[in-house]
Amino acid sequence: MSQSASLNTNPLAQQLRLPNGSMLRNRLAKASMSEALGTYDNRPTLGLVTLYQRWASSGIGLILTGNVMIDRRALGEPGNVVIEDEADLPILQKWARAATDQGAAIWVQLNHPGKQSTKGLNERNIAPSAVPFREDMAAFFDTPQEATSTEIQDIIERFGRSAAICKKAGFSGIEIHGAHGYLINQFLSPHHNQRTDQWGGSPENRRRFLLAVYAEIRRQVGADFPVAIKLNSADFQHGGFTEEESLATIQALVDAGIDLIEISGGTYEAPAMSGTLQEQKKASSVAREAYFLEFAEKVRAAVQVPLMLTGGFRSAAGMNAALASGAVDVIGLARLLAIDPDAPAALLQGRDSAQRVRAIKTGIKPIDLMGLMEILWYSLQLKRIARGGEPRANESGLLAFVKSLAMSGWGTYRTRRLRARN
Template sequence: MTPQDVLAQPFTLPNGVVVKNRICKSAMSETLGDSAGAPTAQLAHLYQAWADGGVGLCVTGNVMIDHRALGEPGNVVIEDARHMAALKAWAKAATSNQTQCWVQLNHPGKQSPKGLNAQTVAPSAVPFRPDLQAFFATPRELTAAQVLELIDRFGRAAAVVKKAGFTGVQIHGAHGYLVSQFLSPLHNLRSDDWGGTPEKRRRFVLAVYRAMREAVGAGFPIGIKLNSADFQRGGFSEEESLDTVRALADAGIDLIEISGGTYEAPAMTGVKTRDEPAKASTRQRESYFLAFAEKARKVVKTPLVVTGGFRTAAGMAQAIRSGAVDMVGLARALAMEPDLPNRLLEGKEPVYQVKPITTGIKAIDKMGILEINWYTGQLKRIGNGQPPRPRESGLWVIAKLAWHMVFIGKKRLPNKLRAG
């Protein structure tokens, strides 16, 4: 079989849901919600472009479950059915052309820029490393009652997603957000029922899954994006991740997408960190996390997806042929070429290769937020009917972000304080 033949094969999930091909668009934060947290017309336009572009499974950017806890300005928020009309319009566009579209539900925990929310919360009051503390505040530790409230919020949001017409949901359990924080012994220092041992650190994600399953029923797909590791000393390890994979598989999760890293160690972007330098074997096999997927495949039969690093149709096809994964995840490449799946299925290669976005400022270049905002800008262009700008300057993107955050902060100040 040619690489395009491999990628074109349909895939049937254990619950019977069929994905038309093996290409998954992984989540990227679009920040195309309005001031009330509703999806805008630009989101429908963007997801129509991806549906027309041929992707089989499309996972949305992180949708927040609490308006008090945004990860970036412009997040869509689902707390109830108040934005149902806009959600249905988004879902209709996103699921056209027989596309599966799942909404990624998320809570940022402490991983939210200073000034965006009134306060940040997390499993424990653990600050960011010193060079990032100017950008991220030390969080307040969640009470046990607040932990239970957040679990309920995940379930309610999942029910709304199903009613709106999306075809599945994904838990964001990676990249240093709240679920990932609960799993990490570095960020979760609790000694109650939600921390202290690996088993207790896993209780939150399993409770979130159960709340969502109760809300949507057995036939509606629920997936998770999970770190293979945090790539931070003392953080979530491969061993704990494999145990989490087993626990989620036993609970009945429908699909596990494997990634890795956090804002402090952004391995998901391919950026070298002091804890995890890029390896020659990784470069050769393209995917950053395929070796972990091979380990996971040995312990579970749950469908697996790996995202990060794929550059060629041959590399994607080989990952599937190996049996380690059932689908391949693409993200940043689809921000530069929204029709890339159709090109791959026609036997063509990407026009642009994904490369790290840099500014020349080491402290900023280490942060995952630079990559996120550069690609978010490309998504906004597509949503506005404009072509992407694959060569846009990273420094220019950071300058725009800084101005925007200052502007948002000024808007929130009382009138009598703005002049000062």
């Protein structure tokens, strides 16, 4: 089959029009991964430009950035990029053009970590309620303080301001990170949110924060700028956010005008995207590849908003089967693009990547159960690409953990020192 013929018949290669009228050139998206490629005072770097040029050159339709924080006082890890003013507008423009000049859309994923920030990085961590991490994780994460009403309002306004700056810089859209146990997910979860005021209690009150964030972003960027959300299907945590509440939240977001929903699941304490939890899935789910396809089918039965599904895809056939089912509209790839940044070029022609995503293990059981290497190991590969090099698909998990631990410790120290000077 010729390349032109395969592109005509390959569902992955078909365009997608979003509700606001903007167009994605195909159905492949690079999902968000932790990059930690900012400076230790949280500014973007030219390494991000190099990395995103590489991804955009693969022909992929949509690129979602890694976590971009909205407040320098609330970092998730050393090296996070923070957008809270226009001081870095020139390099933000270069970052945006790295993708858009090659025809790819690039959306900034905006986030606030809430309690999910490692010990010592921030002066204090806030969350909906002062709920500690489980005992085996308490050595890594402090118990947060309950956010005040004034702090909640400030965070809402910061999301809107950061989104407006991203639009001015030339990015194609925004994704709100409402999954994986970060602050918005914490507000949605009855486990983390034990408030009795307007921001907690009933499911309607617990999703009030997310809807306020969305409304403020929409107010500042306008109706024609794409705004998406990454949302958990469930937290997979006792007393956490359930599928039923997720469906109700999705309906509220669709009613409010959201342009795309990316379905995911889990938190730091229950990492659904890691191989550990997915190894327990039944054989029929494994055969369909995607981790959350059954939930996507439930969403599709309820609403017609464009859906993006990330996690578990291994082959072009599996991706095209998910699209052909009508349950999803966009296929999200993350870890594969850290070990094969050129994979979309093959997939768009109906061919599989030569690389295979594998579970990364250190041999240290508590570390492996937390799923941390699904972040740390892949971040190292992204750093290599950002330097103009190639990833090392066979790098030792234990060696990567030792490197990452040293880098994180040094990064935390430097971040705190730089903050103290300012």
